[in-house]
Amino acid sequence: MKVMLAGAPHIPPISTVSGVMKQVLYALIPAIAAHLWFFGLGILFQIALATGFALALEAAMLKLRQRPLGPFLSDYSAVVTAVLFALCIPPLAPWWIAFTGMLFAIVVAKHFYGGLGHNLFNPAMVGFAAVIVTFPLDLSQWLAPRQLSPGLPGLWQTAHAIFTGSLPESLSWDTLSQATPLDALKTGVAENRLVTEIRDAPIFGDFGGLGWEWIANFYALGGLWLVYRRVISWHVPVALLATVVVVTVPMWLMGPDINPSPLQHIFSGALVMAAFFIATDPVSGCSTMKGRLLFGAGVAILTLAIRRFGGYPDGVAFAVLLMNMAVPLIDRLTRPRTYGH
Amino acid sequence: MRDLEVGEHLYRFPGGLKLRHHKQIACRDPLARPDLPEALYLPLQQHQGPFGEVLVQPGDRVLKGQPLSRARNDREVPVHAPTSGTIREIKPWPVSWPPAGEAECLILEPDGNETWFETNALENWHDAEPAELVEHIRAAGLAGLGGAMFPTAAKLRGDWRQVHTLILNGSECEPYISCDEMLMRERPGAIIEGGLILARALGAGKVVIAIEDQMGAVDKSLTRALAEHDPNDICRIVEVTTVYPEGGEKQLIQVLTGAEVPHDGLPQDLGLVCLNVGTAAAARDAVIEGKPLIERIVTVSGPGIAHPRNLLTLLGTPVSNLLAAAGGVDDDIERLVLGGPMSGLPLASDRIPITKGSNCILVLRRQDTRREQPVMPCINCGECVRVCPASLLPQELYKYLKAESHEEADSLDLFDCIECGCCAHVCPSHIPLVDWYRHGKGVLRERGIEDARAQKARQRFEAREKRITEEKEERRRKREQRERKLKSGGDARSEVQAAIERAQSRSTESDKDADQ
Numbered sequence: 048m049k050v051m052l053a054g055a056p057h058i059p060p061i062s063t064v065s066g067v068m069k070q071v072l073y074a075l076i077p078a079i080a081a082h083l084w085f086f087g088l089g090i091l092f093q094i095a096l097a098t099g100f101a102l103a104l105e106a107a108m109l110k111l112r113q114r115p116l117g118p119f120l121s122d123y124s125a126v127v128t129a130v131l132f133a134l135c136i137p138p139l140a141p142w143w144i145a146f147t148g149m150l151f152a153i154v155v156a157k158h159f160y161g162g163l164g165h166n167l168f169n170p171a172m173v174g175f176a177a178v179i180v181t182f183p184l185d186l187s188q189w190l191a192p193r194q195l196s197p198g199l200p201g202l203w204q205t206a207h208a209i210f211t212g213s214l215p216e217s218l219s220w221d222t223l224s225q226a227t228p229l230d231a232l233k234t235g236v237a238e239n240r241l242v243t244e245i246r247d248a249p250i251f252g253d254f255g256g257l258g259w260e261w262i263a264n265f266y267a268l269g270g271l272w273l274v275y276r277r278v279i280s281w282h283v284p285v286a287l288l289a290t291v292v293v294v295t296v297p298m299w300l301m302g303p304d305i306n307p308s309p310l311q312h313i314f315s316g317a318l319v320m321a322a323f324f325i326a327t328d329p330v331s332g333c334s335t336m337k338g339r340l341l342f343g344a345g346v347a348i349l350t351l352a353i354r355r356f357g358g359y360p361d362g363v364a365f366a367v368l369l370m371n372m373a374v375p376l377i378d379r380l381t382r383p384r385t386y387g388h
Numbered sequence: 389m390r391d392l393e394v395g396e397h398l399y400r401f402p403g404g405l406k407l408r409h410h411k412q413i414a415c416r417d418p419l420a421r422p423d424l425p426e427a428l429y430l431p432l433q434q435h436q437g438p439f440g441e442v443l444v445q446p447g448d449r450v451l452k453g454q455p456l457s458r459a460r461n462d463r464e465v466p467v468h469a470p471t472s473g474t475i476r477e478i479k480p481w482p483v484s485w486p487p488a489g490e491a492e493c494l495i496l497e498p499d500g501n502e503t504w505f506e507t508n509a510l511e512n513w514h515d516a517e518p519a520e521l522v523e524h525i526r527a528a529g530l531a532g533l534g535g536a537m538f539p540t541a542a543k544l545r546g547d548w549r550q551v552h553t554l555i556l557n558g559s560e561c562e563p564y565i566s567c568d569e570m571l572m573r574e575r576p577g578a579i580i581e582g583g584l585i586l587a588r589a590l591g592a593g594k595v596v597i598a599i600e601d602q603m604g605a606v607d608k609s610l611t612r613a614l615a616e617h618d619p620n621d622i623c624r625i626v627e628v629t630t631v632y633p634e635g636g637e638k639q640l641i642q643v644l645t646g647a648e649v650p651h652d653g654l655p656q657d658l659g660l661v662c663l664n665v666g667t668a669a670a671a672r673d674a675v676i677e678g679k680p681l682i683e684r685i686v687t688v689s690g691p692g693i694a695h696p697r698n699l700l701t702l703l704g705t706p707v708s709n710l711l712a713a714a715g716g717v718d719d720d721i722e723r724l725v726l727g728g729p730m731s732g733l734p735l736a737s738d739r740i741p742i743t744k745g746s747n748c749i750l751v752l753r754r755q756d757t758r759r760e761q762p763v764m765p766c767i768n769c770g771e772c773v774r775v776c777p778a779s780l781l782p783q784e785l786y787k788y789l790k791a792e793s794h795e796e797a798d799s800l801d802l803f804d805c806i807e808c809g810c811c812a813h814v815c816p817s818h819i820p821l822v823d824w825y826r827h828g829k830g831v832l833r834e835r836g837i838e839d840a841r842a843q844k845a846r847q848r849f850e851a852r853e854k855r856i857t858e859e860k861e862e863r864r865r866k867r868e869q870r871e872r873k874l875k876s877g878g879d880a881r882s883e884v885q886a887a888i889e890r891a892q893s894r895s896t897e898s899d900k901d902a903d904q
Contacts, residue, residue, distance in 0.1 A: 164765030387651035
């Protein structure tokens with residue numbers, strides 16, 4: 048009888064890296080669909096472009112680093128990075144935005160540090176930080192949502208804008224684009240206008256921005272499914288969103304005219320997305336449960352600080368990157384007590 | 389510390405896994421015996437610790453239950469002849485531990501007569517001294533039947549505080565293993581009597597029998613047996629939630645008491661002793677019937693075996709006999725495991741014999757063990773942290789061990805890992821974490837031994853150096869003294885004078901003493 052000598056456990060593990068990544072992608076489908084509805088076909092182009100660049104760069108780096116292509120190209124980690132990045136950039140951003148973003152995400156943030164599992168920083172956020180610093184103008188040209196748009200660009204127009212970097216003659220940025228709600232809020236407050244007054248603008252919805260708040264709902268839907276499936280733990284999203292509420296409620300109660308409400312904060316920008324999909328990145332996040340609570344709270348506080356005091360309308364990317372730096376320390380300080388010690 | 393009311397409240401331990409238990413498949417058929425094999429292979433060492441003195445030689449005729457070796461202290465455990473026959477040889481034979489290793493075995497050829505050696509029963513154990521009970525248990529060769537094979541006598545007496553509660557562990561918790569469940573169904577009375585005997589040996593006032601909440605029939609059979617055998621209400625049955633690894637001694641104690649066994653201590657420090665239900669039944673047989681431990685129930689199960697079932701098996705029976713008794717194996721089997729799928733030992737062949745701790749033979753086919761991807765890098769997902777019952781950081785341990793920073797791994801409490809396999813089971817990167825921990829512990833143990841050796845050598849060297857310098861110093865001092873004396877002759881005279889004075893004063897003192 049020929050048998051194999053291998054250590055326990057003898058039954059196969061219950062999950063795979065690619066399985067985890069695929070579930071994250073499935074969980075993003077509702078938000079992508081909402082994005083598609085409110086802002087048009089651009090997101091599909093951006094996802095395709097970013098994914099293509101990400102896989103090509105991943106393959107090139109694996110080749111250079113003499114690592115096997117098969118298992119690492121099929122682990123879907125680069126695809127998750129690409130899709131998260133694509134969801135952060137304007138739908139009509141020219142193709143080199145996606146390329147630059149993926150260059151920094153995959154080559155610099157991921158492979159320079161040793162590839163899958165070794166990156167200290169969240170690759171998608173490194174890519175996003177790189178392009179928002181390098182191409183600030185392109186990154187500010189967000190389309191107005193469907194309800195406020197004279198008509199979302201069609202297939203050909205979208206392709207033209209993305210592949211040439213300029214709009215077709217029939218369209219102009221003046222009619223298509225609009226300040227994002229967080230932009231409008233930031234400039235409005237800077238001009239000493241009241242929050243209530245600023246919120247009268249049509250770009251605002253019930254809580255956050257018109258359209259945006261619905262996308263946030265769908266992020267939450269997908270995120271809750273991931274929590275239910277135990278792909279992510281509840282610690283980061285709960286700590287992050289709870290901290291936003293705890294910090295902003297007193298400020299809002301004290302000065303509702305100059306401070307946005309907690310709900311407006313949560314439903315604007317990328318906070319909900321960050322809570323479920325960005326700050327929950329396992330590789331660059333904390334691995335102890337207490338550490339995850341601190342990590343989520345830290346991202347929330349830094350985001351709010353950047354929104355209030357910083358130069359950018361939203362600060363999620365920088366908040367996440369800053370907290371990534373603190374991860375080794377947090378993990379060290381939050382080690383659980385071993386049984387019997 | 390106050391004595392905890394064991395099992396009054398149930399607590400949770402951190403982590404753990406809910407696994408599909410697959411236990412019922414081996415419990416459908418009644419308990420049976422495999423055919424008597426052509427030869428029994430009895431490892432001299434079937435427990436943790438050294439083996440005793442061998443009492444037989446090749447060619448000797450032995451009777452069923454006859455001791456083949458003798459224990460000289462509580463750490464040694466004797467082996468008995470499981471049936472009557474002839475000792476053919478004493479030679480190395482494949483055994484389950486070390487994996488793919490061999491150990492000294494007595495090879496016994498049965499004569500088929502099953503002639504019993506004299507049995508040594510205690511007339512009335514209720515009145516027996518604890519020491520007498522322990523002696524019986526030791527002579528019967530009891531070692532933990534749960535799998536750890538710790539010498540039972542060594543657990544029953546020692547230099548520790550009063551044990552107030554005996555925990556009988558009937559929660560097997562690993563999938564597929566159902567030998568304890570079968571025993572609790574078939575011989576509930578023996579377990580309770582054994583528990584009472586062991587409690588008396590320990591001086592413990594209470595016995596708690598822990599069973600899993602999914603063992604329906606067991607609860608009923610034990611409750612019925614309680615009514616018959618436990619008039620003084622010493623035993624109580626506690627159902628614990630089936631979460632792997634709640635059957636581990638440390639986890640079971642945590643579930644039953646909320647307390648943790650100190651990392652450098654024993655359950656006895658909490659006033660507890662934890663024994664397997666099979667050990668209790670064996671203790672009963674040893675004391676009431678005077679029969680040594682020569683057989684046990686073994687589960688033969690898994691997807692690769694035709695008729696999974698429980699078999700009452702003579703110790704020393706080769707695994708191949710059990711496989712045949714369970715209908716034979718599939719053609720494409722890949723692994724034979726001793727124990728459960730989560731923490732069992734891989735067996736190198738089916739020639740390996742059953743020993744006192746062999747609870748289950750698990751037969752797995754290729755598709756049951758298949759991995760869907762090669763080992764990937766750790767993605768720090770933290771699942772291992774979530775499921776670790778010892779609250780370790782498995783992924784950090786792995787990173788340190790991979791970097792050969794064994795001391796760092798030690799400082800992260802590597803030795804508190806119970807090797808339950810939960811971390812490896814949930815790892816999406818399919819890293820063989822438990823293998824890394826075993827290896828790391830081995831390296832550290834070896835280093836510990838080397839360190840101790842080096843330290844001893846250093847101490848010896850330093851002591852020698854010290855002695856030599858002291859001797860040199862002494863010689864120098866004496867020489868100087870002599871030289872001084874020679875230089876000044878007057879000194880020599882005064883020394884003589886002083887000696888005379890000393891002698892005189894002594895004699896005056898002794899006179900005084902005489903006067904009084």
